[in-house]
Amino acid sequence: QVQLKESGPGLVQPSQTLSLTCTVSGFSLTSYDVHWVRQPPGKGLEWMGGIWGDGSTAYNSALKSRLSISRDTSKSQVFLKMNSLQTEDTAIYFCTRETTEGIHYFDYWGQGVMVTVSS
Amino acid sequence: DVVLTQTPPTLLATIGQSVSISCRSSQSLLHSNGNTYLNWLLQRTGQSPQPLIYLVSKLESGVPNRFSGSGSGTDFTLKISGVEAEDLGVYYCMQFTHYPPLTFGSGTKLEIK
Numbered sequence: 001q002v003q004l005k006e007s008g009p010g011l012v013q014p015s016q017t018l019s020l021t022c023t024v025s026g027f028s029l030t031s032y033d034v035h036w037v038r039q040p041p042g043k044g045l046e047w048m049g050g051i052w053g054d055g056s057t058a059y060n061s062a063l064k065s066r067l068s069i070s071r072d073t074s075k076s077q078v079f080l081k082m083n084s085l086q087t088e089d090t091a092i093y094f095c096t097r098e099t100t101e102g103i104h105y106f107d108y109w110g111q112g113v114m115v116t117v118s119s
Numbered sequence: 120d121v122v123l124t125q126t127p128p129t130l131l132a133t134i135g136q137s138v139s140i141s142c143r144s145s146q147s148l149l150h151s152n153g154n155t156y157l158n159w160l161l162q163r164t165g166q167s168p169q170p171l172i173y174l175v176s177k178l179e180s181g182v183p184n185r186f187s188g189s190g191s192g193t194d195f196t197l198k199i200s201g202v203e204a205e206d207l208g209v210y211y212c213m214q215f216t217h218y219p220p221l222t223f224g225s226g227t228k229l230e231i232k
Contacts, residue, residue, distance in 0.1 A: 045162075096168075
C-alpha cells in the first residue's frame with residue numbers, strides 16, 4: 001500500500017529555516033520520483049521541486065536559492081529544507097509521488113503539513 | 120514558464136448537469152516524444168489533491184467515467200457528464216511537458232446548487 005506522510009514543525013519564525021520530512025512506504029525511492037508542492041491558505045498549488053529516482057534534483061527557479069531537497073533511501077525519507085522563511089511561505093506542504101513509465105503525473109499524495117511562518 | 124489559464128474560476132451546477140472546465144496553455148503542450156503531458160486533479164475541501172486524468176484524456180484508475188478530458192496543443196477541456204454531489208471541490212490542470220518548472224492552473228471551484 002503506497003503512502004506518503006509529511007512531518008515537521010507547524011510554526012517557524014521569520015528568517016529561520018524550514019525542515020520537513022516525507023516518509024514513504026509501499027515503494028522504493030530509487031524507483032520513483034518524489035516532489036514537493038505547496039499551497040498557501042485559500043490559494044492554488046505551487047510546485048517547489050523534486051528528487052528523481054537516481055537522486056538528481058530539480059527546483060522551481062523562484063525558490064532555488066533557498067531550497068534543498070535530499071533523501072535517505074535506507075529510511076524511505078525525502079527531506080525539504082528552505083531557508084530565509086517569510087510570512088508568504090505560510091502554506092500547506094505536500095509531498096507527492098510521480099508515476100513511472102514516463103507518464104508523468106502525481107498518483108499519490110501525502111496528507112500535507114501546515115506550516116505557519118510567524119513570530 | 121508555462122502559464123495555464125483556467126476558466127471559469129467558479130462553476131455553479133445542479134446535480135445531473137453537465138459542465139466543462141477550460142485550461143489554456145501559454146505554449147503548446149505537445150512534447151517532442153509525441154505525448155501531451157496535461158493532467159487534471161480534484162482537491163476536495165480539506166483534502167489533498169487527487170489525480171483524475173493524465174495524458175489529456177486517460178482516466179486514473181477508479182475515476183468514474185462521467186469525467187472526460189479532451190484537447191490538444193494549447194486548449195484543453197475537462198467535462199463532467201452529470202455532476203454528482205461528491206464532485207464538488209477545486210479542479211486544477213497541470214502540465215509536465217515543459218519542466219522544470221511543472222505548473223498548475225489557478226483552479227476552478229465547482230459548487231453544487
